[in-house]
Structures are given as C-alpha cells and as structure tokens.
Amino acid sequence: MPTEHIKVDALVVGGGIAGMQTALDLGDQGYQVALVERQSSIGGKMIDLSKVFPTLDCCSCITTPKMSATAHHDNINLLTYSEIESINRNGNGFTVQVTKKPRYVREDDCTGCRSCELVCPLEVSEDEHEFGRTSHRIVYVPFSTAVPQKAVVDIDNCIFCGKCIQACPSDAIDFTQQPEPVEIETRSIVLATGFETTPIDAKKEYGAGKLRNVISGMMMERLLAPTGPYGRVLRPSDGKMPASIAYVQCAGSRDQTLGVTYCSRVCCMYAIKQAMLLSGALPLAEITIYYMDIRTFGKGYEQFYQNAKAMGVEFLKGKVARITEDADQNPIVRVELIDEFGKTRVTERQHDLVVLSVGLLPGGNPQAKFGVPVGEDGFIQVPDYNVFPAVTSQPGIFVTGTALGPMDIVDSIMMAGAAASATASYLESSNGSGKEAQSQPERSVEYA
Amino acid sequence: MPEENVNKQAQAGQNPKDEEPRIGVYVCNCGGNIGDVVKCDMVAQTLGKLPNVTVAHSNMFMCSDPGQKMIADDIKEKGINRVVIGACSIFLHEQTFRRTLERAGLNPYLYYHVGLREQVSWVHHGTPKEATEKSIRMMAAGIAKARNMKPLEPVRLPAHRHALVIGGGVAGLRSALDLARRGLQVTLVEKSHYLGGRMAQWERVFPTNEEARPLLKRLIDQVLAEPNITIHTGAQVAGAKGYVGNYTVTIRQQPRGVRGTFPNEQGVMDVCPIKQRCEFNYGLSTRKAIYRPYKECVPEGLVIDWEHCTKCGECVQVAPEGMINLEEEAHEFTVEVGAVVLATGFQPYEPFYGEMGWKEYPEVITLPQLHRLLDDEGPSDGKFYWNGHPVRNVALIHCVGSRQVEGVHRAQMDGEVNNYCSRVCCTASLSMASLIRQKAPDAKIYEIYEDIRAYGRWHEDYYTRASKNNVTFLRYYAEEIPEVRRADEKAENPLLVKVRDHLTWGEEIEIPVDLVVLSVGMMPNPVQDLMEIFKVTPGSDRFLLEVHPKLRPVETAVNGVVLAGTAQGPMNIQESCAAASAAAAKVSALIEQAKVELEPYVAHVDPDQCQGSGECVKVCPQEEAIELKTFSENGRTFQRAVVTPANCNGCGVCVSVCPNRALDVQGWRLDEYEAMVEAIAADIPAWEGAA
Amino acid sequence: MSTETENRSAKILLLATLSGGYRGADMVGQGHMDYPPNTYILPVMSAAIFPPKFYIDAFNKGFDAITVMYSGTDSPYKGESEKTAEIINETYGKMKELNLDPRRLRLAAICTVCVRPFLEEVQRAEKLLEEIGSVPRPLTKPQAVPAQPAGTQGGIFHAN
C-alpha cells in the first residue's frame, strides 16, 4: 500500500478537548494542522462526561460543536483510529510515521447510517466496570455523537457472518482492509496525550474493585449522562435506585501508598457537580461527600460548593479508610469524623452506592515516544513551567492539557491557547523555519 | 471603509433571493435537558403543519455531527432555504448552526435560534404541558421571522495588525511577547513606571521555588528584545474610539521627570525632603518623592512622584545637569490597534481595621508584606525580624478576604462579601512557611486554615514539606474566624491567636505569637474607566467577565477585547502566563489576516421607502454612521439617507423615528418582530397539548 | 371550558436585549429557577428600534403586558437607553388614549447576572395581570367602548 504523505505546520497528538482546542487555535491562525487520535472518534474523556462544572452545561453540548468544528475546519487534517509509530527529527522539523488502524469499513463510503449495527447478530460487553458504553455490536458506530460518524468492526470478536456486508447501503464494509501507513511531515508537534483515571482496583482497602456497588467517578458520569447505560442512576448489583450515595474523595490522589502524592485537582468539583446532579435525578437520595480538603479553587467554584451545601449535600471531613459490604452488598465506609460538637469518633456508615473520586494519572507514554522528560509524577516536565508552560525541552515539541498535569476543562482550554501561541511563536521564529535550534534558558529549577 | 463593501451590503439587503421560503424546523432534546420537560416530538409535529414549513424534526443532539448533518442534508436534498432550531441558549450554538448552514451552501443568516433550554425547559420543569405549548409558540415565532428573513453578508473590514496590551505585569508581558513573536505589532501600556507588576514584589514563585525577579527579568529581557513591541510606562488609556480591527486608542503618559540613569542617584534621593509610604514594600518602608521603584526595575532610573513632589528643586541641584526636569508635562498620543488585551491584574485584599488585628496591632501583616519582609532586597534585608526583634513565633491565617460568608464577614463597599476562593494564597503561604523555616530554623510556625488548597502540580509537595518542617496546622471553622488579641503586658509574645481547632476535636487553642500574617486574597484592580471605555463587564466577583468559562474563557462579550491573567480572576504565575498566551492566540486569530469580519447587524435604508426626512440623521448617536446624500435621477434631485456600516453599531435609534419605515437593523427587522408577536399570540394549529 | 379560552390565557411579552436581559433570562435558566410559562422572551439587539406603534399593536394582537428588559445605562449602544425611555414615554401617552393601564408596559434595566430582578419583573407583571386582567380587544378609544371591569380572563375572552 502506498504511504500517504501529509505535510503540515503542526501535528497535534490526541483528540481530547486540549488537542482539539489547540488544533482549532492553530487552524484559526492559518496554520495547517494534523490531529492524530488513537480512538475511533475524537472527543477524549470530555465527551464521556455528563455535565460540566460550574455552569452545569450539558457536556455533549459543549464538546460536540468543538468536535464538529475540528472535523470541519479547513486547516485541520483529522486522523482518527491512528497510532503514532515513530518520530524522527528531520532538519528542524519532524517526520512522523502513523498507522491508520483498519476499521474494516471504508471511511469515505460509510454514511454512519448504522444499518450494519442493526443486523449484526453479536454483542460484546466491554469491561464490566467501564459501563460507559456497556456493550456494542461487532460492527458499530462508537457513540451517537462520534466524530467522524463512521462504523468500525471489532475484528477480534467478529464471526464473519457477512450480514453487515449485505445490509450496508454503500458497500463500505471491507474485511480485507490493512493497516495504512501515513507519513506526516511537520514543523512542530503538540502533545495532548491526556490522562487516565486511577483504576478502580488500585486500593485494597476500598475493596480492590471487588465490591459491586463501589464505582468510580467516571462510571457515575456515565450513569448521569443522557446517553448513559440505563438512562437513570441505578446501582450495579441489583439495579436498585440508590437512596444514599457516598463520595470518597482522594481515592487515588494525595496518597503515598498509591505512589500518587499530588492533588488531581478536578475530583472535588466533579464530586460536587455529580452530587448536585444526583440531587436532581434522585431528589430523595442522601448524598455524603467524605473529604480531606475541599479544593474548589476556580472561578465560580467556591460558590458552586456553597450551593451544594445549601442544597443539602452532606460534607464530612475525614478520609475513608476502609470500605466493606454487608450481606446485601451495601457498601459500608469506615471513617473518623469530627462532629459539629467537636467530638471525634470512628464510625461505620452504610450507603447504597459508593463513588470513588478517582484521580488523574498520566496517559500515554510521552517520554518513550517523543523523548520529552517526565517528572516524578509521570506528567511531562518542562524547563520553564511558570512562564513557558507549553514549551518542552525538545525544540519544536509542545505540550498542552492534562499531559502537563491534572487540569480541569477550563484550564485545559487555556493551556490549549497557550500551546497554540507557543507553537505559533516557534513556527514564526527562525527555528521553526529551519535555521537554528531554539535555545531555552538552561537552568536547573527545583520543583516544589 | 472600502466602497465595494458598502455596495455589497446594499445589494444584500436590496435583492433578497426571490424565492418561496422553505423552512426546516429542528427541535433539540439536548439529551433530556429539553426533552425531559418539553415533548419535542410533538413540538416538531405541530410545527410541521405551519405554512412554509417543509420539514420538522426533533433530535437528541442537534449540535452533534449527525444532527448538523441532518440539517445539511435537508438543505441539499429538500431545498430548505430557512432554518429554525430550538435548542439551548443562543449564546452557545447560534454560531455552530450558522456554520452548518454555510457548509451546506446556505447563507448563514437565514437562520433563527430559539432558546428552549434556558428559557423554557429549565424554568418550567414543573409544568411540562405549558412548557410544550410555549415551545411551540416560540418556535412558531421563529418560523414567522424566518419567512421574512433575508440573506446577509458579514461586514468585512481591514484590521490593524497591531494589538494593545494594557498592563505590564507578567500576563501583559507574556501576551505581548507571544503577539510580537507571531509577527504582530504590539503596544504595551503600563500604569506604573516599571514593568513586572505584582510579580516583581514576590520573593519567590511556586511551584519551582525560583526567585521571582530573576525569572521576571528573563521575561522582560525577551520582551525588550522584540522589535515589534513598543512599551509605554507611566501610561494609561484615556479613551478609545472604533471597533474591532480598528480601534483608535488615546494614551496619556505621565512623565518620569528624570531622563535616564546617572551615578549619583542615591545622593539625589537623599536630598529629597519628602517621605512617602513605599508601595513596592507594601508600606513596610518609606521612599522619597524622587525614588527608584525597586533595585533592578525596568526601565531603570529614578521616577518622580508628582502627587507628592513639591518641586522644591533640591534634587535638580544635586543631579547632573539636565537629567531632572520638574516641569515636564503629561502628554497624550493615539495608537491604532486591531485588538485589545486587558491584563490589568489584581490588588491584594485590604482587611478592614481590626479584622484579625489588622492595623490595630503593628504585629499583624499581610502575606504580600511577608514576601517583602523575607526578600533579601526587602526592608529588613531578608532577615526575619519584626520591630528589630527576630520573629520566633508566627501564625499565618488563611482565607482573609476570600471564601467570605455573608453575615460573618464584613462586606465591601458594593455590599458584597468576597465569596470566592483566591486560589493562590494556600500554596503561597505554605511556600512562605518553608522559607521562614530556612531563615529561622527554630521558629514556631502555625498555619491556620479552612481547607488547604494545594491543588496544582507540585503544590501538594509544599504542603508535605511544610508538615515535615514541623509547621503546625490548625483548622478553623468557617463560621468561627480566629481571634487575634493583645497578650498580657508580661507575656513573652505580644499577640495571642485563639482558634477553635477542628483537628483537635474543636478544642480551643491559644497560640502566643510575635507576628501574625494574614493570607489575603485577590481583588481585581479597579478598572472602572477601562470597563467604560471598552464596554466590558465584571462578574459578580467584580473580576472581568469572560463570554463563557468553558468555551471561550479569555474572550469578553466585546469582539476584539480579550482578557489575560488576574484581571479575570485569581491565578498564579503559571496560570496567568497560560491565560495570557491563550489571549494572544485569540488576538492572533482575529487580526492576523489584517481583516476582520463583523456581524451584518447594521442599519439599512430601503431607498424606495426613504423620503429623505433626515429624522434618522438627527437622532443617530454615532459619528458618521448615517447621513443624507443628494442623488439625482432622471433630472430629479432628492435626498436619501445612506449608512456607513463600519461606523453603525446597530443601535436602531433611527429605526424607531423613521416616519416612512424605510430603516431597519439588518437581521433584526421590525416587520420580523411584528410577525413574531403575531405568531406567539395566534392559535396553535391542531394543538393537542391536553392529550 | 372551551380549548380556545384555555389556550388564550394572559400573555406577557419580554423584549430582552442580548447584551442584558436576555442573558439574565439565561442565567435564571441556568439556576433552574421557576417562573410562569405565559412569558415570552424575544431577543433584541437594541430596544430602541421599536416605535410606539409596535407596542400598541402587540397589545392589540394578544399580549397583556410588555416589559422591555434593556441594559439601561450599561448599554453597549450609545443613545439606546435615552431613546428607549423616550419611546416608552410616548407610548404611555397613546396607551392612555386607548384606555390601557400604563402599568402594562414597563421598562426595566436587567443586567446579565440580574437573576433576582428578572424574576421580580416577571412576578410583578403576573401580579398585575391577576389584578387588572387581560387587555380588552380590539383596542379603541374610551368613548367608543366603556371600560371593561377587571374580571376573569375567560370572561373577557368570551366578551370578545
């Protein structure tokens, strides 16, 4: 297969909100941009969320236009379902080898009509805990607002019955598809490799993922999302509507036993947001948030927290030490609390559903692939964090979003602008056009 | 204003496509946000029966790609030439759908957006039936407007590839640098006589523990090295005219009074008889009326404080000939810019008299003052001394002026308490605690807090390190703020801090201290004048308001005016720099092409109706927006009103006074409103809301 | 009760500027606050475009109260606020001639974050309509038709 060649000014790695926004900010300035996303749709983690704090805007409503704008932008070349294989410095630019994974559906022909999905006889469930998109057919459009709206075949589970081929009105199904190599020649790279969340089984004391009614914040996002699995909030073990829900904060952050010393920055706000949404969805449910420090630091966040308090969400200071369950699989949390009279006590409280406010871990492996150094926390480390946060020690490589550490959406969008600016500055400089390497002030900085 | 644009405008208005309206109506469920209250299917069904409505659909997410595709397909396949969508707020997605129309080959202004979420489903959740009926009426109004809509073209204007950055703090500098490197001309104005703003007053910045001024110096050096940047210190914006792409900004610059540097500067300062509170050291020291803001300040050299200078002339005697001119006057000049970056920064919260002992006891200082105190170039040369004694016991009280509670805290002048978190004070206090530990290894340090908000990358390490450094943490209840009072005469330490400590099961703890540091929050710099000049608005926290905190976090409601740094809300250095860069990216995207497109919502004269009464010219508040021109046709001369679109802002004052209804604001025409009013009031065809 | 009567309950028109009242109304929505559904908000760029006749026509067409929610002196349009006030004053004169209670038309400055004032304005209009009922239509000079006593809404509609 002939290698497809693309020549751009900037390559953005990762199609989450930070990557999309960086691509848009660069594209709007007239630069040619290629955006490479590993998943079959762009949108990243944000598209999975229910609503966003503190405005409580529907998250899809904010993300989908961005996805759409990215996909339709004249200056943006979108490559989904693609992996970066290697990058080579080529003069002052880079030659990047990308593999387009086979969808087994010809992208140009597929109209996203889902006829194939309707006739496909097999359904596979994804990981039980990730009931985000619970189960899908073997051939499926990733989700209703996916961009691009194209089907993809889960080839490992396919029995090749051929029904989809018959059903497809545009003859787009092609089981002979091979990985396609793409070569991108670019003058700069922006890393928007994002984050992962703490695995649900990370902490033994919290049931090591074995307690069915202990779920992660991300799963709760799915339960609350309009596109969620049940369309309402039900607990996993028995489908009961939970009458009492507890949030365990810092379940993956600020905990040296997990090797994570940092604060994940978003968990307080997403827990409060979910609590507010839950009190709308389940007006009778009691919601408790067990926390160490409430960190509602952003614009409008503190007021959001106070509103939640006023709405009756219970905030209790104490780190949950252990979660067990009773015979009915009701989770029981054990925690030390200081009550309003100033008395301290250890208590066991039973809830119907416990949500672990899991933290943010670095995603991808930017160090190995792009040669950018990472800090002790695994996120990309930059030489001048304060003044040039988007500029890495590798000339021509920039970083944005949660690849630089935990951030919320606002900060990611700000960071995207910063990365776009830094990239533009670089592209306009003599370095970007291929004369001399950009020199960063060499100095050793002690981080924290 | 190029002539062809005017003509194009006129053309667009005069010759609407003469075709039968074929209206596509779409009702968005918004993933249940609307659909849970309003029966969207029924709305679509009912509207489908209205005249000129060719298709009517409801959809889970109209804004999604499939949703947009549905519209595009209808335009292409069913010949839809007007679109009405009922969805979320107009501010969220009007632009989204306009672009959809554009991509499908339809004029994007043949579109009307009805806010069914914020203004129907979210406010009438208790009455779904009425909400559905209301949705139908609102959509019907939209359809009525759509029938009369005409295609419009945006006003295209040339733009100056030149940006004005207001504020020479770290955010302003950072913005200026990015813009200049992007190839744009930049004018940077700074009110004070030195660059660097508040950051110059910091001792150290977290999370890198770098010394603030060397870090700042590197940034300033880079800015100074950019030939595209022109810097004016001591300068303020006095006024502005124009619009995006074409602002004429008047800048008023205060003279320094001193020309350049010379060796005998100290001698000059020594002879000045006036002593003033030194703002740079937050009042911890004094300065003369001729002074250097701080040691390595840029621009270098002395400055005269005109407010307090008596022009006694002592300094002129001592200084080299011609270096000091006490008669220098302020001068004004204008710059032509395409966009404006507001990087006006913050000021530390000023506690009220007696608030935790502030001003009541001299041993109570604020966190910015502590920065100065611990600074090697500060008033005590970096020694942790107060009143000549080493400080052995110090308490830092968090959340002074932040996270205030109505009824507990005293309100500001505007009657509001500061109910927001100032974001930086926790980590700043923790980093100061570690610095104190370095300077005074045996000092007893207490951090009295509500929540420790060490949220950012490496911030938590400051907390851990402070703990390991044996800093004692006490947690107070929000409703019960710590009390600072004078200790007994005989006591070893002058002050006592009394806290009910949540961590010690509500025990009342008394701490004898030598110094109390109030971790004061951030307040925006008072920029009432700039808000008026540029028509930007503050939020309820008094910081400048962005258009949308998630979607467009650095843009204001005024096109061409963007925000950078703490003018928008509390931020640390890193966040300010990121925001400033983001602002630069927006400005670049806006004016980099040397042209700006504007909404076509300007006045338009129907030459057939106009009788040249001139009423409109009399009332028009804009300069050169509308005038009477004399035409001659078939040997007959007559007067007609003519609009200059670039100068018209669409206020519509002329519309209401035109005796012949010859005037309209394009896109918001009076006849459209009349049709909408009629549609809302009309009966709904086949409405089965009771079912 | 006929469907006609039920449908044609009192209607309130809110003309809200996009830089002021309309955003305020959005803010109310974002707060999920509640107000009666017989309020119809139309976005306007500038409130100064409407001549008095427009208001009279709106009353005639079926609205019973109109509130213009503009940005007041904070308006981005120079001259908007003075001109609007002028027009409203002029309209009061015409309303008087038609025996329309001037309280039915109000000019209110509503800012982008004016949640409470917005709700107060809506409540005020609702209360007013409860008190004085709907507009008697068609509108005519007082000598032609004797003033309608304030009655139930349904009654008025039947009378017409």
Added chain:
Amino acid sequence: MTARVDPQFITELKKYGEVTIESCFNCGNCTAICPLSTEETPFPRTNLRLVQLGLCDKLRESLDPWLCYYCGDCSATCPRQAEPGEAQMTMRRWLTGQYDWTGLARLFYTSAFWEVGSILLVGAFIVWMFFLFAGPMVTDHVALNTFAPVERIHYGDWVLAAFLSFFLLSNVVRMWWFTVAKDSKVKVPFSVYVTEAWNLIVHFVTQKQFEKCDEEQKGFWQKKRWRNHWFLVSGYVLMFVMVVGFLPWFQTDNIYPIYHPQRWLGYYATIVLLYGGFDILWSRIKKEHQSHRFSHLSDWIFPILLLLTTISGILVHTFRYLDLPLPTYYMYAAHMVVLTPMLVLEVPFGKWSHLAYRPLAMYFHAAKAKAAQLQESLTTAPAAAD
C-alpha cells in the same frame, strides 16, 4: 478551657524513637483503619494530634497508646507515610518513662550508653555475687546445687522479685495516678475497680486485643503474631512462676523421668521462649511486618536477653545431661548474668513493662468507661423519671 501549644514537644519525643508524624495531615485514616479503635475511643490520630500540638499533659493522661498492639495497618495505609504505628510505639516508651519515677526508664530509652551500661553493670554484679556466694565446684559429677545452692538462689530470686515488684508496682501506681486519678471528668468508685478487675486477668492471659489486630486472618493458627506472642508470654510466665515460686522443685540435681510434669513444663516453656525469641529477632532483622520496620535499641535488648537466657538455660540443661560439671557451672553463672538484668532492668523499666501496662490500661480503660456510664445514668435517671 484553652490549651497552649508547644510544637517543640515532638523533638523531645523523637529521642524515644522514630517519629515522623509531623507529616501527618490529620485525615483520620489511621483511626478508621485501626481494628482496635472504637466509636468511643478513637485513636491513634488523637494521640498524634496531641503530639503535634505538644499537649504533653494530655498525652500523659491518655491510656490510648497502650490500647494499640501495633498491627501496623495505620502505617501501611497512611497516605502521608507518617508512621502512626511507630509513633505510638514511641509514645509508649515515653509514657513508660513518665510513669517511672526513678528516671531510669527515660535514661534507658534515650541513651544506649545507659541501657547497655546498666545491663553490664548488673551482669558484673551477679558475677561478683557468684564470687562471694558460690559453693564449691564438684568436678567428678554435676552437682549444681552444691555450686549454686538452691536456697541461696531462691533467696536471690525473692530479693529480685521484691525489687522488681516494688518498682513495677510503684510505676503502676503512677500510671493510675496520671491516667485515672487525675482525670477530672470521671471519678472511678472503688466497687468499679473490683467489678472490672477481670479485665486485667483476661487481657493478661488471653492478649485478646492482640488477636483483633490480625483482623483479616481467621483462626488461632493463622493469626501468627498473636499466636507467637501468646506462646511467648505463656512460656515466660510459666518459667517465671517456676523459677521464682518453685525453684527447689525446678532446680534439682535429680533428673526426673521424662513423663514427669516438671520436665514437660520446662520443655514447653523453653521451646516457646526459644521460638518466640528467635521469631521476634528474625522478624526485626527481616523487617517483614509493618511493626518491625523500625527497631529501637530497646526492641532488640529484651528479646536478645531473653534468647540468651533461654539458650544458656538449655545449655545448662544439656551439659548436666552430658555430665559435664564445669561447663554446667559456668553456663549456669552465665545464665544468671543475663537473666538478672533481663528481670531487674527490663521488667520495671524496659520493654517488658508493656506486658504489665497493656492489660492495666485495658483495665483502667474499662473501669473509666464503666464509671462514666454510671455517672451518666445517675445524671440522666432523674430526667428520665420526669
């Protein structure tokens, strides 16, 4: 009541062992994870907080550090790795120093010189005593009772028992004074001391709190730490009783037949002491359990002395069997040289004392709880009658 704080106290405590709880951010994880912490008596965070604020009077009056059996869960799960378990261990050493009026305990814990020096001194004293009082060494056969006449040794035992009982008891009285008598909130009536006395016995005999520590394991044999400790204590107590109470029966030149209970008891005690002593030392060397990651000198001294005592005892026994007179006599003397400091120094002032303070703490704790309950019923009873 307002409390004055003293953040320097922690530096004082650090002399007693590894303390890193200044890192603690008071999340309460330790208290909630602790299997022994209860709704009414939450710890260890309460203790940690007293140390952080330097409220040492309150700490001295607290029984809580004794309620901990150092399962180490708190340290293993501490999000800040502040080692609350080890801090409590250190607090117990500090408390032992506080209870002890002679000041010796404080010296032993804070100074290796004093600890080792005094052991050597007591050992030397015993050697000297042998020089003074030992009988003739019969060399043709083993005649231990001639070399060390059992009645003289028995007298010595009694003196020794009296000595250590005096100090231990006086320290116990001080413990009672600090923790019960000085507590103004609750007055414990005499009857409660009697009715709750069973606590002392039960906890001493069963060490049942220790058992709860291994919460995740089920069954006697799975709960290794409790089991080993229990065996060790049983062997120790058995040996102590036999030696101090029944020495003439135990130390005899007649060799009893193998089925005789004297030999059974002796062998049982020896085996469990040997195993227990080795187990402790081995765990401390390997640092396998949370509680063994930090070892203070005092943690080493006692098991080493115990093990040396046991080994020397076994050797005495073996040499006698082998009918090697001189090795038997020298080994016997050596046995006494290590045994005496183990009893005289370790029991009232050293690591051993926790064996006494722990059950006592449980007893005092139960008594106080009972008294508080009584007080409450007295105050609420009239109200209830209304």
